[in-house]
Amino acid sequence: MSKINFLKPDKDNLTTFLYMGSFLFVISVIDVFLNSFFSLNITGFLPASLSFIIPIILGFIGLYFIRIEHSGNKFLDQVNKNINTSNFNAILSLLIIFIIIKAIPPVLSWFVVDASFAGDSKDVCSGTGACWTYIKVWFRRFMYGMYPNAEQWRINLSFIALALLGSVGYFATEKFKKYLTLYYVVIYPFIAFLFIFFFISGGPVFFDFSYGIIAAVISIIIGFFIPSKFKFYYFIFVPITLYIALKYFIFYEELIELGKLDGLNWVETGAWGGLSLTFIISFFCLIFCFPIGMAFALGRRSDFPLIRYISIGFIEFWRGVPLITVLFMSAVMFPMFLPADFFIDKLVRCIIAISLFEAAYVAEVIRGGLQALPRGQYEAAKSLGMGYWRMHIFVILPQALKLVIPGIANTFLALVKDTPLIFVVGLLEIVGMLNLAKTNPEWLGFAMEGYVFAAIIFWIICYAMSKYSYNLEQKYKTER
Amino acid sequence: MDLKLQKIIPQLITVLVVVLVFGFFTYNAQINMENRGIDFGYGFLSQESSFDVQFSLIEYDGSHSYFRAYLVGLLNTILVSVIGIIIATILGVIVGVARLSPNYLINQFAAFYVEFFRNIPLLLQIFFWYFAALRALPLPQDADAILGVFFLTIKGLYVPAFVWENLNVFLYSIIAAIIAIVVIRIHARKVQETQGKQLPVFWISVGLIFILPLLSFLIGGVSLSFEIPKLKQLATTSFKYEGGISLPPELIALTLSLALYTATFIAECVRAGIQGVGKGQKEAAASIGLNPNQVLKLVVMPQALRIIIPPTTNQYLNLTKNSSLAAAIAYPDLVLVFAGTALMQTGKAIEIVSITMFTYLSLSISISILMNWYNKKIAIKEK
Numbered sequence: 060m061s062k063i064n065f066l067k068p069d070k071d072n073l074t075t076f077l078y079m080g081s082f083l084f085v086i087s088v089i090d091v092f093l094n095s096f097f098s099l100n101i102t103g104f105l106p107a108s109l110s111f112i113i114p115i116i117l118g119f120i121g122l123y124f125i126r127i128e129h130s131g132n133k134f135l136d137q138v139n140k141n142i143n144t145s146n147f148n149a150i151l152s153l154l155i156i157f158i159i160i161k162a163i164p165p166v167l168s169w170f171v172v173d174a175s176f177a178g179d180s181k182d183v184c185s186g187t188g189a190c191w192t193y194i195k196v197w198f199r200r201f202m203y204g205m206y207p208n209a210e211q212w213r214i215n216l217s218f219i220a221l222a223l224l225g226s227v228g229y230f231a232t233e234k235f236k237k238y239l240t241l242y243y244v245v246i247y248p249f250i251a252f253l254f255i256f257f258f259i260s261g262g263p264v265f266f267d268f269s270y271g272i273i274a275a276v277i278s279i280i281i282g283f284f285i286p287s288k289f290k291f292y293y294f295i296f297v298p299i300t301l302y303i304a305l306k307y308f309i310f311y312e313e314l315i316e317l318g319k320l321d322g323l324n325w326v327e328t329g330a331w332g333g334l335s336l337t338f339i340i341s342f343f344c345l346i347f348c349f350p351i352g353m354a355f356a357l358g359r360r361s362d363f364p365l366i367r368y369i370s371i372g373f374i375e376f377w378r379g380v381p382l383i384t385v386l387f388m389s390a391v392m393f394p395m396f397l398p399a400d401f402f403i404d405k406l407v408r409c410i411i412a413i414s415l416f417e418a419a420y421v422a423e424v425i426r427g428g429l430q431a432l433p434r435g436q437y438e439a440a441k442s443l444g445m446g447y448w449r450m451h452i453f454v455i456l457p458q459a460l461k462l463v464i465p466g467i468a469n470t471f472l473a474l475v476k477d478t479p480l481i482f483v484v485g486l487l488e489i490v491g492m493l494n495l496a497k498t499n500p501e502w503l504g505f506a507m508e509g510y511v512f513a514a515i516i517f518w519i520i521c522y523a524m525s526k527y528s529y530n531l532e533q534k535y536k537t538e539r
Numbered sequence: 540m541d542l543k544l545q546k547i548i549p550q551l552i553t554v555l556v557v558v559l560v561f562g563f564f565t566y567n568a569q570i571n572m573e574n575r576g577i578d579f580g581y582g583f584l585s586q587e588s589s590f591d592v593q594f595s596l597i598e599y600d601g602s603h604s605y606f607r608a609y610l611v612g613l614l615n616t617i618l619v620s621v622i623g624i625i626i627a628t629i630l631g632v633i634v635g636v637a638r639l640s641p642n643y644l645i646n647q648f649a650a651f652y653v654e655f656f657r658n659i660p661l662l663l664q665i666f667f668w669y670f671a672a673l674r675a676l677p678l679p680q681d682a683d684a685i686l687g688v689f690f691l692t693i694k695g696l697y698v699p700a701f702v703w704e705n706l707n708v709f710l711y712s713i714i715a716a717i718i719a720i721v722v723i724r725i726h727a728r729k730v731q732e733t734q735g736k737q738l739p740v741f742w743i744s745v746g747l748i749f750i751l752p753l754l755s756f757l758i759g760g761v762s763l764s765f766e767i768p769k770l771k772q773l774a775t776t777s778f779k780y781e782g783g784i785s786l787p788p789e790l791i792a793l794t795l796s797l798a799l800y801t802a803t804f805i806a807e808c809v810r811a812g813i814q815g816v817g818k819g820q821k822e823a824a825a826s827i828g829l830n831p832n833q834v835l836k837l838v839v840m841p842q843a844l845r846i847i848i849p850p851t852t853n854q855y856l857n858l859t860k861n862s863s864l865a866a867a868i869a870y871p872d873l874v875l876v877f878a879g880t881a882l883m884q885t886g887k888a889i890e891i892v893s894i895t896m897f898t899y900l901s902l903s904i905s906i907s908i909l910m911n912w913y914n915k916k917i918a919i920k921e922k
Contacts, residue, residue: 141643148642155644365550369557375907379900381860384892387878391888395571396564476660482867490663497670507671514659514667521658 068127077135080124087118088156095161115153122149181502193505194512197496201489201512204332210324213261214335217254224250248346255339261325274301328406329485334516336488340410341475347414348474349467352421357451359426370422377419382477385412390484409481417474424466428459461535468528472521489513568889581894583885584609590880592871594787605881612876613898619793619872620859626798627858628851631805638810649806657803662864664800669792669868679770679778688767694779696786697768704762712755719751720744789870793862801858805851812847813839845917852910856903863899873898 068076091114093099102110122143130136142152173188176195184190194201203211224247228239249272278298285293331339358370377385389412390405397403403411432455440450460467479490487495493509496502572579584606591601595611596618637649656664674693677683682692690697703709720743727738755761768783816839824838825831865872866879873895882891 140641144641148640148645152642152644155648363546363550363553366553369553375904376900379903380896381863381874381899383863383866383874384878384896384899387874388892388896391882392892395568395888398567399571399574472658476658479660479662480864490660490666494666494670506674507667510663510667510671513663517660517663518655518658522654525658 068124070127070130073127073130073132076124076127077130077132080121083117083121083124085121087114087121087153088160090114090117091157091160095164114157115150118153118156119146119149122153184505189508189511190505191508193496193502193508197492197502197509200333200496201492201509202333203335204487204492205330206326206332206335207324207330210261210326213258217258218335218338221251221254244350248343251342251346259326259331259339260328270305271302274298274305277301328404331406332487332489333492334489336481336486337475337478340406340413340478340481340488343410344413344417344474345471347410348417348421348470351414351418353425353456355418355422356425356429359422360429374419374422377416378423382413382416382480383483385416386480386483388412405484405486409484409486413474413477413481417470417477420470420473421467424463424470425459427466428461428463429455431462432459461537464528464532464535468525468531471528472524475521475524476517489516577886579889581890583887583890588881588884590884592876593869594790594871605885608881609873609877609894612871612873615870615876616859616862616865616872616874619790619797619862619865619870620855622794623797623801623858623862624855626794627801627805627854630798630802631851632809634802634806635809635813638806639813653803653806656799661796661800661861662867664796665792665864665868668796669788673788673792679780688765690768690780692780693788694785695788696791697780698784698786699765699767700782700784702764702766705760708759709752709755709761712751712759712761713748716747716751719747723747787870789865789868792868793865793870797858797861801854801861804854804857808847808850808854811850812843812845815846816842841917848917849910849914852906856906859902860899 068080090101093101100110102113105113123146125135126139126143126149127135128139130139143149169188171188173186174191175183175186175188176191177183178192179196180192181190183192199208199211203214206214228243231239275298278294278301281297282290282293355370355373358366359374361367361370386409389408393403393408393412436454436458437450440454445454478488481488482491482494490513493506493513497506497509585604587602588605588608589601590608592599592608592611594615596614597607597611599607599611634649634652637645638653640646640649676691676693679690679692679694682690684690688699723738723743724740727740730736730738756763766782768780768785771779771781773779820838820842821834824834829837862872863874866875869875878891878895882888885891
């Protein structure tokens with residue numbers, strides 16, 4: 060055994076250094092651990108300031124002793140490589156370990172140990188921990204807003220049905236795969252709208268708009284059989300004629316009365332709220348902002364100067380203003396721009412405003428994808444005799460969109476995170492409901508629990524979305 | 540069909556639609572305003588505002604005009620944005636670099652921070668800090684001094700104020716130092732190009748920026764003293780700090796949440812930028828004999844900055860726009876003062892919302908013009 064130099068740990072005295080280093084390190088961790096979990100201070104005999112930093116000094120010396128390169132011990136090498144590469148790194152690692160140990164007891168006691176779960180009144184919440192009873196009592200309000208308790212099955216039913224309908228993509232056979240895009244872009248949103256209109260809001264089956272929908276559906280179905288030469292003219296004239304015919308000649312008042320579903324009470328949008336409203340708004344804004352954004356992205360790269368300038372103006376305008384002023388505009392300014400007897404629901408105005416706002420961001424993201432494609436792709440498509448639309452639909456957009464999946468996912472995440480802003484127009488989704496509940500005189504002083512609860516929910520939603528987008532990105536990654 | 544016509548028709552249709560939509564809106568707006576007896580015009584800006592603002596950087600009370608109220612709001616917005624940007628940049632760079640650290644604990648810690656704060660809505664974070672965290676602070680009479688001079692209470696943060704004498708001399712000395720540094724840099728570059736010698740520019744700069752202001756204290760007659768906030772009893776249970784600078788809790792909550800939130804995005808930009816510089820670049824630089832500092836300064840940073848700066852500027856813009864969330868916690872920023880209170884009082888919805896939007900728009904467009912210019916300047920000149 061060679062001479063031991065304590066300032067220079069080396070491989071020859073590996074075991075000595077290893078035992079000493081590990082011992083010091085473990086002592087330091089145990090000290091912090093006891094201090095934090097059992098409020099025992101084993102170095103209490105030392106002066107206060109020294110006792111405070113002694114774990115760091117001990118741990119640092121310990122880590123210094125075990126920092127031996129190529130020791131042959133696999134575990135030790137891993138530790139050294141990952142947390143103990145230099146003095147500076149060793150101190151940072153120690154600090155992080157100690158912070159974690161220090162943070163566990165208070166967090167745990169607030170969340171679980173001292174928290175109150177039982178009961179349904181404020182009286183049970185006398186401890187120092189969180190009052191989850193508050194969340195329990197207010198749970199329905201946080202989920203459904205002011206929606207009447209007896210009617211909440213309608214929201215649940217609609218959401219379950221929509222989730223099932225939304226998942227058909229996973230079960231579709233090869234034969235139907237090619238219709239999936241059409242399904243998700245046109246049919247599914249439409250079904251979703253009907254569910255929300257009929258079930259959640261309790262609207263009549265026949266309303267002015269349904270003529271338009273019926274006319275559109277019929278003309279699309281017939282449209283499949285029209286030769287492509289006449290399709291353009293067909294789609295300009297037929298749906299409008301059909302709409303007028305349906306509205307003024309075919310359906311009569313009695314039929315409309317017949318179509319009203321009995322038993323569903325009308326619940327106005329002002330009463331909607333909570334997490335369900337967050338979902339509704341995010342869902343529709345996601346669906347609307349994507350095609351609008353795509354159109355403006357194409358418009359910005361168009362060869363027609365006027366279209367290009369209009370697109371640039373649109374995009375830069377929406378990107379330049381904060382969402383809160385846009386919502387202000389939709390609340391106080393927009394009604395001024397409409398005829399006096401024309402009323403658009405608050406929620407619809409909100410959805411329009413957020414969709415247009417996010418569409419500008421989507422447009423910029425998609426433009427990035429379009430610019431990233433090599434010119435060769437355009438030229439190849441053109442040389443095959445493809446026109447503008449055919450080229451974009453079959454060649455350019457599929458590739459460009461694939462490239463910008465992360466960007467689009469980020470925009471969608473931003474959209475979900477922006478929904479709480481609708482408090483500006485008086486709609487209360489989950490954060491708004493929290494603020495309302497917080498001011499209830501019977502439940503004062505539980506703001507923290509509410510915000511933590513909402514933060515957990517939003518975190519789960521957003522984290523899941525970002526992981527999903529990452530998976531999509533990996534799935535569609537193609538070698539170029 | 541004629542090719543020319545084919546080009547013109549779609550444009551004409553688009554323009555027609557846009558014009559029709561705008562015409563429709565304007566027409567309705569005119570009718571609506573006539574019906575409600577509102578007249579359009581910006582004359583109200585010079586009228587007396589007759590409302591008070593809690594916190595303002597310039598002198599303001601109810602007797603001032605609406606235009607001054609607008610300025611108060613704008614300055615408050617800029618204040619929050621600037622402080623937020625500074626904190627977010629420092630934090631973002633540290634976290635971004637930490638995410639690339641070889642130390643497993645550090646990069647996981649940084650990753651946890653980014654994933655945590657990025658996935659929670661900003662508004663929720665602002666509410667959390669304002670209504671939950673800052674409400675747990677002590678009352679003014681119970682507050683302990685931090686470092687003896689700062690007081691963090693439920694009513695805000697009280698910091699000592701600087702009391703300067705001959706402040707202008709001090710400022711001149713700093714300006715002189717900066718000019719001297721620029722001159723020395725130019726000279727050093729010339730020396731390096733002609734003689735190949737390197738001057739210790741960095742140390743000279745550090746010396747100058749410290750020594751010249753120090754001289755201004757010693758011989759320029761500049762003196763600095765602090766005004767420390769003192770507790771004052773207003774009534775039996777009501778206390779207040781006087782003297783010093785008081786930062787309202789709204790400002791603290793807003794800056795803190797904006798900085799913590801935006802720092803996550805900046806961290807990602809920084810990480811992407813540093814990762815974007817190829818490993819070969821560093822190796823090549825080392826192989827021609829540059830030392831690690833020079834590699835960082837001359838090879839890695841210029842290339843990383845090219846990737847980092849454009850998205851980071853976007854984040855700065857986002858922060859500025861997000862500062863409008865101040866309205867939710869009643870921090871008197873542009874949106875709250877102008878699009879809130881002033882709008883309620885005057886009822887001039889179109890004028891006020893348009894001014895507010897135009898302000899934000901001109902802010903972000905001017906920055907993006909600057910950005911484009913910078914991008915062009917630093918873009919790789921391809922042959």
